[in-house]
Amino acid sequence: MYKKFIGIDLGGTSVKLAILTAEGDIQQKWSIPTNISDEGTHIVPDIIASIKHHLNLYQMTADDFQGIGMGSPGAVDREAGTVDGAFNLNWKTPQPVREAIEREIGIPIYIDNDANVAALGEKWRGAGADDRDVVFVTLGTGVGGGIIAEGNLIHGTAGSGGEIGHMTVEPGGFDCTCGKKGCLETVASATGVVKLARKHAEEYAGNSQLKFIIDDGQEITSKMIFDLAKEDDELAVLVVDRAAYYLGLACSHIGNLLNPAYIVIGGGVSAAGEYLLEQVRTYFADFSFPNVKKTTHIKLAALGNDAGIVGAAYLALTEISK
The missing domain is CATH 3.30.420.40 (ATPase, nucleotide binding domain)
Structure with missing residues:
Protein backbone atom coordinates (compact mmCIF):
# COMPACT_ATOMS: atom_id res chain seq x y z
CA MET A 1 0.00 0.00 0.00
CA GLY A 121 2.20 19.07 -12.62
CA GLU A 122 1.92 19.56 -16.38
CA LYS A 123 5.09 17.52 -16.94
CA TRP A 124 3.90 14.59 -14.82
CA ARG A 125 0.18 14.24 -15.46
CA GLY A 126 -0.62 16.93 -18.04
CA ALA A 127 0.39 17.99 -21.55
CA GLY A 128 4.07 17.19 -20.85
CA ALA A 129 3.33 13.44 -21.07
CA ASP A 130 5.93 12.78 -18.34
CA ASP A 131 8.78 13.71 -20.69
CA ARG A 132 12.12 14.66 -19.14
CA ASP A 133 12.29 17.94 -21.07
CA VAL A 134 9.27 20.22 -20.65
CA VAL A 135 8.91 24.00 -20.37
CA PHE A 136 5.72 25.46 -18.93
CA VAL A 137 4.67 29.04 -19.71
CA THR A 138 1.70 30.42 -17.81
CA LEU A 139 -0.09 33.47 -19.19
CA GLY A 140 -2.08 35.12 -16.42
CA THR A 141 -2.00 38.65 -15.02
CA GLY A 142 1.75 38.20 -15.49
CA VAL A 143 3.77 35.59 -17.38
CA GLY A 144 5.36 32.85 -15.29
CA GLY A 145 7.37 29.83 -16.23
CA GLY A 146 9.04 26.64 -15.12
CA ILE A 147 11.78 24.67 -16.89
CA ILE A 148 12.31 20.94 -16.49
CA ALA A 149 15.48 19.84 -18.27
CA GLU A 150 16.65 16.22 -18.23
CA GLY A 151 14.16 15.54 -15.45
CA ASN A 152 15.27 18.36 -13.16
CA LEU A 153 13.72 21.73 -12.36
CA ILE A 154 16.07 24.54 -13.36
CA HIS A 155 16.47 27.05 -10.51
CA GLY A 156 19.66 28.85 -11.52
CA THR A 157 22.31 30.30 -9.24
CA ALA A 158 19.92 32.51 -7.26
CA GLY A 159 16.52 31.00 -7.95
CA SER A 160 15.63 33.11 -11.00
CA GLY A 161 15.91 30.32 -13.56
CA GLY A 162 12.73 30.16 -15.64
CA GLU A 163 11.82 33.88 -15.49
CA ILE A 164 10.36 33.51 -18.97
CA GLY A 165 8.04 36.51 -18.50
CA HIS A 166 11.06 38.80 -18.32
CA MET A 167 12.71 37.83 -21.59
CA THR A 168 13.03 41.03 -23.64
CA VAL A 169 10.96 40.64 -26.80
CA GLU A 170 10.59 44.33 -27.73
CA PRO A 171 13.66 46.41 -26.80
CA GLY A 172 12.49 49.81 -25.52
CA GLY A 173 8.89 48.56 -25.35
CA PHE A 174 6.30 48.91 -22.57
CA ASP A 175 7.48 49.45 -18.98
CA CYS A 176 7.41 46.25 -16.90
CA THR A 177 6.76 45.96 -13.16
CA CYS A 178 10.29 44.47 -12.86
CA GLY A 179 11.83 47.81 -13.90
CA LYS A 180 12.84 46.74 -17.42
CA LYS A 181 11.15 47.59 -20.72
CA GLY A 182 9.71 45.27 -23.36
CA CYS A 183 9.43 42.08 -21.30
CA LEU A 184 7.26 39.26 -22.66
CA GLU A 185 4.94 39.89 -19.70
CA THR A 186 4.13 43.38 -21.03
CA VAL A 187 2.70 42.01 -24.30
CA ALA A 188 1.51 38.44 -23.68
CA SER A 189 -0.13 38.51 -20.24
CA ALA A 190 -3.83 39.35 -19.85
CA THR A 191 -2.87 42.96 -19.02
CA GLY A 192 -0.25 42.96 -21.81
CA VAL A 193 -2.77 42.03 -24.50
CA VAL A 194 -4.97 44.92 -23.34
CA LYS A 195 -1.94 47.27 -23.52
CA LEU A 196 -1.28 46.14 -27.09
CA ALA A 197 -4.93 46.78 -27.98
CA ARG A 198 -4.83 50.32 -26.58
CA LYS A 199 -1.57 51.09 -28.41
CA HIS A 200 -2.80 49.79 -31.78
CA ALA A 201 -6.25 51.39 -31.40
CA GLU A 202 -4.59 54.84 -31.41
CA GLU A 203 -3.08 54.22 -34.85
CA TYR A 204 -5.95 52.20 -36.32
CA ALA A 205 -8.25 53.98 -38.78
CA GLY A 206 -10.49 51.15 -40.04
CA ASN A 207 -13.85 49.85 -38.91
CA SER A 208 -13.64 47.91 -35.64
CA GLN A 209 -15.90 47.13 -32.72
CA LEU A 210 -12.82 46.86 -30.49
CA LYS A 211 -11.67 50.37 -31.51
CA PHE A 212 -15.17 51.72 -30.78
CA ILE A 213 -15.15 50.10 -27.29
CA ILE A 214 -11.69 51.50 -26.48
CA ASP A 215 -12.41 54.99 -27.85
CA ASP A 216 -15.70 55.01 -25.95
CA GLY A 217 -13.75 54.56 -22.68
CA GLN A 218 -15.28 51.17 -21.86
CA GLU A 219 -13.38 48.49 -19.96
CA ILE A 220 -11.74 45.83 -22.12
CA THR A 221 -10.33 42.42 -21.22
CA SER A 222 -8.04 40.02 -23.05
CA LYS A 223 -10.98 37.60 -23.38
CA MET A 224 -13.02 40.27 -25.21
CA ILE A 225 -10.11 40.87 -27.58
CA PHE A 226 -9.76 37.17 -28.43
CA ASP A 227 -13.54 36.75 -28.82
CA LEU A 228 -13.70 39.73 -31.20
CA ALA A 229 -10.68 38.41 -33.14
CA LYS A 230 -12.48 35.11 -33.65
CA GLU A 231 -15.35 37.15 -35.14
CA ASP A 232 -12.84 38.76 -37.55
CA ASP A 233 -12.77 42.21 -35.95
CA GLU A 234 -9.82 43.70 -37.85
CA LEU A 235 -8.16 45.50 -34.95
CA ALA A 236 -8.61 42.50 -32.62
CA VAL A 237 -7.09 40.20 -35.27
CA LEU A 238 -4.09 42.56 -35.50
CA VAL A 239 -3.65 42.63 -31.70
CA VAL A 240 -3.79 38.82 -31.37
CA ASP A 241 -1.29 38.53 -34.24
CA ARG A 242 1.12 40.82 -32.34
CA ALA A 243 0.73 38.87 -29.06
CA ALA A 244 1.28 35.60 -30.98
CA TYR A 245 4.37 37.08 -32.63
CA TYR A 246 5.96 37.90 -29.26
CA LEU A 247 4.99 34.53 -27.79
CA GLY A 248 6.31 32.69 -30.85
CA LEU A 249 9.57 34.65 -30.62
CA ALA A 250 9.96 33.83 -26.91
CA CYS A 251 9.13 30.16 -27.53
CA SER A 252 11.78 30.02 -30.28
CA HIS A 253 14.41 31.28 -27.81
CA ILE A 254 13.30 28.63 -25.30
CA GLY A 255 13.37 25.98 -28.04
CA ASN A 256 16.77 27.01 -29.40
CA LEU A 257 18.29 27.03 -25.89
CA LEU A 258 16.72 23.88 -24.44
CA ASN A 259 15.06 21.89 -27.26
CA PRO A 260 12.35 20.55 -24.92
CA ALA A 261 9.90 17.93 -26.19
CA TYR A 262 7.05 20.25 -25.25
CA ILE A 263 6.51 23.91 -24.52
CA VAL A 264 3.21 23.88 -22.63
CA ILE A 265 1.13 27.07 -22.57
CA GLY A 266 -1.34 27.54 -19.69
CA GLY A 267 -2.96 30.25 -17.56
CA GLY A 268 -5.98 32.45 -18.27
CA VAL A 269 -4.89 33.77 -21.67
CA SER A 270 -4.46 30.17 -22.92
CA ALA A 271 -8.28 29.89 -22.78
CA ALA A 272 -8.10 31.42 -26.29
CA GLY A 273 -7.01 27.87 -27.15
CA GLU A 274 -5.91 26.55 -30.52
CA TYR A 275 -6.90 29.87 -32.16
CA LEU A 276 -3.97 31.54 -30.39
CA LEU A 277 -1.62 28.54 -30.50
CA GLU A 278 -1.85 28.08 -34.28
CA GLN A 279 -0.53 31.62 -34.71
CA VAL A 280 2.16 31.15 -32.03
CA ARG A 281 3.33 27.98 -33.81
CA THR A 282 3.63 29.83 -37.12
CA TYR A 283 5.96 32.45 -35.64
CA PHE A 284 7.81 29.79 -33.60
CA ALA A 285 8.55 27.96 -36.85
CA ASP A 286 9.83 31.20 -38.47
CA PHE A 287 12.30 31.86 -35.64
CA SER A 288 13.45 28.35 -34.65
CA PHE A 289 16.54 26.37 -35.60
CA PRO A 290 15.38 23.73 -38.15
CA ASN A 291 15.87 20.70 -35.88
CA VAL A 292 14.09 22.50 -33.01
CA LYS A 293 11.18 23.37 -35.31
CA LYS A 294 10.76 19.64 -36.05
CA THR A 295 11.21 18.26 -32.52
CA THR A 296 9.86 20.84 -30.03
CA HIS A 297 6.05 20.95 -29.90
CA ILE A 298 3.85 23.73 -28.50
CA LYS A 299 0.83 22.40 -26.64
CA LEU A 300 -2.03 23.72 -24.52
CA ALA A 301 -1.88 22.90 -20.80
CA ALA A 302 -4.17 20.04 -19.78
CA LEU A 303 -4.61 20.29 -16.00
CA GLY A 304 -6.13 23.75 -15.61
CA ASN A 305 -6.32 24.80 -11.96
Whole structure:
Protein backbone atom coordinates (compact mmCIF):
# COMPACT_ATOMS: atom_id res chain seq x y z
CA MET A 1 0.00 0.00 0.00
CA TYR A 2 1.74 3.16 -1.22
CA LYS A 3 1.34 6.09 1.09
CA LYS A 4 -0.37 9.24 -0.11
CA PHE A 5 0.62 12.87 -0.59
CA ILE A 6 -0.86 16.24 0.27
CA GLY A 7 -0.53 18.96 -2.40
CA ILE A 8 -0.84 22.65 -1.51
CA ASP A 9 -1.13 25.44 -4.09
CA LEU A 10 -0.88 28.78 -2.29
CA GLY A 11 -2.36 31.70 -4.21
CA GLY A 12 -3.21 35.32 -3.49
CA THR A 13 -6.97 34.72 -3.23
CA SER A 14 -7.26 31.03 -2.32
CA VAL A 15 -5.25 28.06 -1.12
CA LYS A 16 -6.01 24.86 -3.00
CA LEU A 17 -5.33 21.59 -1.16
CA ALA A 18 -5.63 17.94 -2.16
CA ILE A 19 -4.92 14.40 -1.10
CA LEU A 20 -3.29 12.46 -3.94
CA THR A 21 -2.06 8.94 -4.60
CA ALA A 22 1.58 8.23 -5.43
CA GLU A 23 0.47 8.01 -9.08
CA GLY A 24 -0.86 11.59 -9.00
CA ASP A 25 -4.57 10.83 -8.87
CA ILE A 26 -6.55 13.39 -6.86
CA GLN A 27 -8.69 11.65 -4.24
CA GLN A 28 -9.99 14.68 -2.37
CA LYS A 29 -9.56 18.36 -3.00
CA TRP A 30 -10.79 21.50 -1.32
CA SER A 31 -9.83 25.15 -0.98
CA ILE A 32 -9.79 27.86 1.65
CA PRO A 33 -9.63 31.66 1.20
CA THR A 34 -6.19 33.25 1.60
CA ASN A 35 -6.47 35.65 4.53
CA ILE A 36 -3.73 38.23 3.88
CA SER A 37 -4.75 40.58 6.72
CA ASP A 38 -2.32 41.26 9.61
CA GLU A 39 0.71 40.88 7.30
CA GLY A 40 -0.40 37.40 6.25
CA THR A 41 0.06 35.92 9.71
CA HIS A 42 -3.14 33.84 9.37
CA ILE A 43 -2.14 32.03 6.16
CA VAL A 44 0.01 29.21 7.54
CA PRO A 45 -2.14 28.60 10.66
CA ASP A 46 -5.22 28.43 8.38
CA ILE A 47 -3.51 25.83 6.17
CA ILE A 48 -2.52 23.76 9.22
CA ALA A 49 -6.05 23.92 10.67
CA SER A 50 -7.58 22.92 7.33
CA ILE A 51 -5.27 19.92 6.89
CA LYS A 52 -5.97 18.75 10.47
CA HIS A 53 -9.71 19.14 9.91
CA HIS A 54 -9.67 17.09 6.70
CA LEU A 55 -7.44 14.34 8.11
CA ASN A 56 -9.98 14.05 10.92
CA LEU A 57 -12.84 14.06 8.44
CA TYR A 58 -11.34 11.22 6.38
CA GLN A 59 -10.09 9.39 9.49
CA MET A 60 -6.47 9.61 8.38
CA THR A 61 -3.25 10.26 10.31
CA ALA A 62 0.25 11.50 9.47
CA ASP A 63 1.28 7.84 9.06
CA ASP A 64 -0.89 7.57 5.92
CA PHE A 65 1.30 10.09 4.09
CA GLN A 66 4.78 10.13 2.57
CA GLY A 67 5.04 13.88 2.23
CA ILE A 68 3.51 17.27 1.57
CA GLY A 69 4.41 19.40 -1.44
CA MET A 70 3.67 23.10 -1.74
CA GLY A 71 3.88 25.78 -4.40
CA SER A 72 4.16 29.35 -3.17
CA PRO A 73 4.52 32.78 -4.77
CA GLY A 74 7.63 34.75 -3.85
CA ALA A 75 11.24 33.69 -3.44
CA VAL A 76 11.42 30.22 -1.92
CA ASP A 77 14.53 29.11 -0.02
CA ARG A 78 14.22 25.39 -0.65
CA GLU A 79 16.94 24.46 1.85
CA ALA A 80 15.51 26.52 4.72
CA GLY A 81 11.86 25.95 3.79
CA THR A 82 11.13 29.68 3.96
CA VAL A 83 9.28 32.07 1.65
CA ASP A 84 10.34 35.70 1.16
CA GLY A 85 9.04 38.59 -0.95
CA ALA A 86 5.54 37.19 -1.51
CA PHE A 87 3.99 40.66 -1.66
CA ASN A 88 0.58 39.49 -2.87
CA LEU A 89 0.33 37.49 0.38
CA ASN A 90 1.29 40.58 2.42
CA TRP A 91 4.40 38.72 3.65
CA LYS A 92 7.04 41.37 4.25
CA THR A 93 9.62 39.19 6.02
CA PRO A 94 10.83 35.60 5.40
CA GLN A 95 8.19 33.11 6.59
CA PRO A 96 9.24 29.80 8.24
CA VAL A 97 6.57 27.83 6.38
CA ARG A 98 8.16 24.37 6.51
CA GLU A 99 9.04 24.55 10.19
CA ALA A 100 5.49 25.49 11.23
CA ILE A 101 3.70 22.91 9.07
CA GLU A 102 6.07 20.02 9.88
CA ARG A 103 5.83 20.78 13.58
CA GLU A 104 2.02 20.81 13.60
CA ILE A 105 1.23 18.09 11.04
CA GLY A 106 4.20 15.74 11.47
CA ILE A 107 4.71 15.08 7.74
CA PRO A 108 7.82 16.23 5.82
CA ILE A 109 7.10 19.16 3.48
CA TYR A 110 8.87 20.38 0.34
CA ILE A 111 8.31 23.89 -1.05
CA ASP A 112 9.11 25.50 -4.40
CA ASN A 113 7.97 28.48 -6.45
CA ASP A 114 4.36 28.20 -7.65
CA ALA A 115 5.22 28.43 -11.38
CA ASN A 116 7.84 25.67 -10.99
CA VAL A 117 5.37 23.48 -9.17
CA ALA A 118 2.68 23.99 -11.83
CA ALA A 119 5.32 23.06 -14.43
CA LEU A 120 5.93 19.79 -12.57
CA GLY A 121 2.20 19.07 -12.62
CA GLU A 122 1.92 19.56 -16.38
CA LYS A 123 5.09 17.52 -16.94
CA TRP A 124 3.90 14.59 -14.82
CA ARG A 125 0.18 14.24 -15.46
CA GLY A 126 -0.62 16.93 -18.04
CA ALA A 127 0.39 17.99 -21.55
CA GLY A 128 4.07 17.19 -20.85
CA ALA A 129 3.33 13.44 -21.07
CA ASP A 130 5.93 12.78 -18.34
CA ASP A 131 8.78 13.71 -20.69
CA ARG A 132 12.12 14.66 -19.14
CA ASP A 133 12.29 17.94 -21.07
CA VAL A 134 9.27 20.22 -20.65
CA VAL A 135 8.91 24.00 -20.37
CA PHE A 136 5.72 25.46 -18.93
CA VAL A 137 4.67 29.04 -19.71
CA THR A 138 1.70 30.42 -17.81
CA LEU A 139 -0.09 33.47 -19.19
CA GLY A 140 -2.08 35.12 -16.42
CA THR A 141 -2.00 38.65 -15.02
CA GLY A 142 1.75 38.20 -15.49
CA VAL A 143 3.77 35.59 -17.38
CA GLY A 144 5.36 32.85 -15.29
CA GLY A 145 7.37 29.83 -16.23
CA GLY A 146 9.04 26.64 -15.12
CA ILE A 147 11.78 24.67 -16.89
CA ILE A 148 12.31 20.94 -16.49
CA ALA A 149 15.48 19.84 -18.27
CA GLU A 150 16.65 16.22 -18.23
CA GLY A 151 14.16 15.54 -15.45
CA ASN A 152 15.27 18.36 -13.16
CA LEU A 153 13.72 21.73 -12.36
CA ILE A 154 16.07 24.54 -13.36
CA HIS A 155 16.47 27.05 -10.51
CA GLY A 156 19.66 28.85 -11.52
CA THR A 157 22.31 30.30 -9.24
CA ALA A 158 19.92 32.51 -7.26
CA GLY A 159 16.52 31.00 -7.95
CA SER A 160 15.63 33.11 -11.00
CA GLY A 161 15.91 30.32 -13.56
CA GLY A 162 12.73 30.16 -15.64
CA GLU A 163 11.82 33.88 -15.49
CA ILE A 164 10.36 33.51 -18.97
CA GLY A 165 8.04 36.51 -18.50
CA HIS A 166 11.06 38.80 -18.32
CA MET A 167 12.71 37.83 -21.59
CA THR A 168 13.03 41.03 -23.64
CA VAL A 169 10.96 40.64 -26.80
CA GLU A 170 10.59 44.33 -27.73
CA PRO A 171 13.66 46.41 -26.80
CA GLY A 172 12.49 49.81 -25.52
CA GLY A 173 8.89 48.56 -25.35
CA PHE A 174 6.30 48.91 -22.57
CA ASP A 175 7.48 49.45 -18.98
CA CYS A 176 7.41 46.25 -16.90
CA THR A 177 6.76 45.96 -13.16
CA CYS A 178 10.29 44.47 -12.86
CA GLY A 179 11.83 47.81 -13.90
CA LYS A 180 12.84 46.74 -17.42
CA LYS A 181 11.15 47.59 -20.72
CA GLY A 182 9.71 45.27 -23.36
CA CYS A 183 9.43 42.08 -21.30
CA LEU A 184 7.26 39.26 -22.66
CA GLU A 185 4.94 39.89 -19.70
CA THR A 186 4.13 43.38 -21.03
CA VAL A 187 2.70 42.01 -24.30
CA ALA A 188 1.51 38.44 -23.68
CA SER A 189 -0.13 38.51 -20.24
CA ALA A 190 -3.83 39.35 -19.85
CA THR A 191 -2.87 42.96 -19.02
CA GLY A 192 -0.25 42.96 -21.81
CA VAL A 193 -2.77 42.03 -24.50
CA VAL A 194 -4.97 44.92 -23.34
CA LYS A 195 -1.94 47.27 -23.52
CA LEU A 196 -1.28 46.14 -27.09
CA ALA A 197 -4.93 46.78 -27.98
CA ARG A 198 -4.83 50.32 -26.58
CA LYS A 199 -1.57 51.09 -28.41
CA HIS A 200 -2.80 49.79 -31.78
CA ALA A 201 -6.25 51.39 -31.40
CA GLU A 202 -4.59 54.84 -31.41
CA GLU A 203 -3.08 54.22 -34.85
CA TYR A 204 -5.95 52.20 -36.32
CA ALA A 205 -8.25 53.98 -38.78
CA GLY A 206 -10.49 51.15 -40.04
CA ASN A 207 -13.85 49.85 -38.91
CA SER A 208 -13.64 47.91 -35.64
CA GLN A 209 -15.90 47.13 -32.72
CA LEU A 210 -12.82 46.86 -30.49
CA LYS A 211 -11.67 50.37 -31.51
CA PHE A 212 -15.17 51.72 -30.78
CA ILE A 213 -15.15 50.10 -27.29
CA ILE A 214 -11.69 51.50 -26.48
CA ASP A 215 -12.41 54.99 -27.85
CA ASP A 216 -15.70 55.01 -25.95
CA GLY A 217 -13.75 54.56 -22.68
CA GLN A 218 -15.28 51.17 -21.86
CA GLU A 219 -13.38 48.49 -19.96
CA ILE A 220 -11.74 45.83 -22.12
CA THR A 221 -10.33 42.42 -21.22
CA SER A 222 -8.04 40.02 -23.05
CA LYS A 223 -10.98 37.60 -23.38
CA MET A 224 -13.02 40.27 -25.21
CA ILE A 225 -10.11 40.87 -27.58
CA PHE A 226 -9.76 37.17 -28.43
CA ASP A 227 -13.54 36.75 -28.82
CA LEU A 228 -13.70 39.73 -31.20
CA ALA A 229 -10.68 38.41 -33.14
CA LYS A 230 -12.48 35.11 -33.65
CA GLU A 231 -15.35 37.15 -35.14
CA ASP A 232 -12.84 38.76 -37.55
CA ASP A 233 -12.77 42.21 -35.95
CA GLU A 234 -9.82 43.70 -37.85
CA LEU A 235 -8.16 45.50 -34.95
CA ALA A 236 -8.61 42.50 -32.62
CA VAL A 237 -7.09 40.20 -35.27
CA LEU A 238 -4.09 42.56 -35.50
CA VAL A 239 -3.65 42.63 -31.70
CA VAL A 240 -3.79 38.82 -31.37
CA ASP A 241 -1.29 38.53 -34.24
CA ARG A 242 1.12 40.82 -32.34
CA ALA A 243 0.73 38.87 -29.06
CA ALA A 244 1.28 35.60 -30.98
CA TYR A 245 4.37 37.08 -32.63
CA TYR A 246 5.96 37.90 -29.26
CA LEU A 247 4.99 34.53 -27.79
CA GLY A 248 6.31 32.69 -30.85
CA LEU A 249 9.57 34.65 -30.62
CA ALA A 250 9.96 33.83 -26.91
CA CYS A 251 9.13 30.16 -27.53
CA SER A 252 11.78 30.02 -30.28
CA HIS A 253 14.41 31.28 -27.81
CA ILE A 254 13.30 28.63 -25.30
CA GLY A 255 13.37 25.98 -28.04
CA ASN A 256 16.77 27.01 -29.40
CA LEU A 257 18.29 27.03 -25.89
CA LEU A 258 16.72 23.88 -24.44
CA ASN A 259 15.06 21.89 -27.26
CA PRO A 260 12.35 20.55 -24.92
CA ALA A 261 9.90 17.93 -26.19
CA TYR A 262 7.05 20.25 -25.25
CA ILE A 263 6.51 23.91 -24.52
CA VAL A 264 3.21 23.88 -22.63
CA ILE A 265 1.13 27.07 -22.57
CA GLY A 266 -1.34 27.54 -19.69
CA GLY A 267 -2.96 30.25 -17.56
CA GLY A 268 -5.98 32.45 -18.27
CA VAL A 269 -4.89 33.77 -21.67
CA SER A 270 -4.46 30.17 -22.92
CA ALA A 271 -8.28 29.89 -22.78
CA ALA A 272 -8.10 31.42 -26.29
CA GLY A 273 -7.01 27.87 -27.15
CA GLU A 274 -5.91 26.55 -30.52
CA TYR A 275 -6.90 29.87 -32.16
CA LEU A 276 -3.97 31.54 -30.39
CA LEU A 277 -1.62 28.54 -30.50
CA GLU A 278 -1.85 28.08 -34.28
CA GLN A 279 -0.53 31.62 -34.71
CA VAL A 280 2.16 31.15 -32.03
CA ARG A 281 3.33 27.98 -33.81
CA THR A 282 3.63 29.83 -37.12
CA TYR A 283 5.96 32.45 -35.64
CA PHE A 284 7.81 29.79 -33.60
CA ALA A 285 8.55 27.96 -36.85
CA ASP A 286 9.83 31.20 -38.47
CA PHE A 287 12.30 31.86 -35.64
CA SER A 288 13.45 28.35 -34.65
CA PHE A 289 16.54 26.37 -35.60
CA PRO A 290 15.38 23.73 -38.15
CA ASN A 291 15.87 20.70 -35.88
CA VAL A 292 14.09 22.50 -33.01
CA LYS A 293 11.18 23.37 -35.31
CA LYS A 294 10.76 19.64 -36.05
CA THR A 295 11.21 18.26 -32.52
CA THR A 296 9.86 20.84 -30.03
CA HIS A 297 6.05 20.95 -29.90
CA ILE A 298 3.85 23.73 -28.50
CA LYS A 299 0.83 22.40 -26.64
CA LEU A 300 -2.03 23.72 -24.52
CA ALA A 301 -1.88 22.90 -20.80
CA ALA A 302 -4.17 20.04 -19.78
CA LEU A 303 -4.61 20.29 -16.00
CA GLY A 304 -6.13 23.75 -15.61
CA ASN A 305 -6.32 24.80 -11.96
CA ASP A 306 -5.13 21.38 -10.77
CA ALA A 307 -1.58 21.80 -12.12
CA GLY A 308 -0.35 23.31 -8.83
CA ILE A 309 -1.69 20.63 -6.48
CA VAL A 310 -0.62 17.77 -8.78
CA GLY A 311 2.84 19.30 -9.21
CA ALA A 312 3.14 19.80 -5.45
CA ALA A 313 2.61 16.06 -4.89
CA TYR A 314 5.20 15.30 -7.58
CA LEU A 315 7.67 17.70 -5.93
CA ALA A 316 7.34 15.80 -2.65
CA LEU A 317 7.54 12.44 -4.44
CA THR A 318 10.74 13.31 -6.30
CA GLU A 319 12.42 14.97 -3.30
CA ILE A 320 11.71 11.93 -1.11
CA SER A 321 12.99 9.52 -3.77
CA LYS A 322 16.31 11.43 -3.92
